[in-house]
Amino acid sequence: MVEISNSDIERILSCLDIAIKHYKSMSGLRNSTHAWAIGQLKDKINRKLNKQQK
Structure with a gap:
């Protein structure tokens, strides 16, 4: 497993925000679907981070 620093995580989440x-x-269904999928990925990352911090 690879260690990821907090600044790396912040950069990744920031990039996901920009992509969303x-x-x-x-316009278009495909683009809104991409935005939704990226949002789901961001939520999943945040959930895993919250579990690790507990």
């Missing part, structure tokens, strides 16, 4: 905004700004 990008896909939401574009």
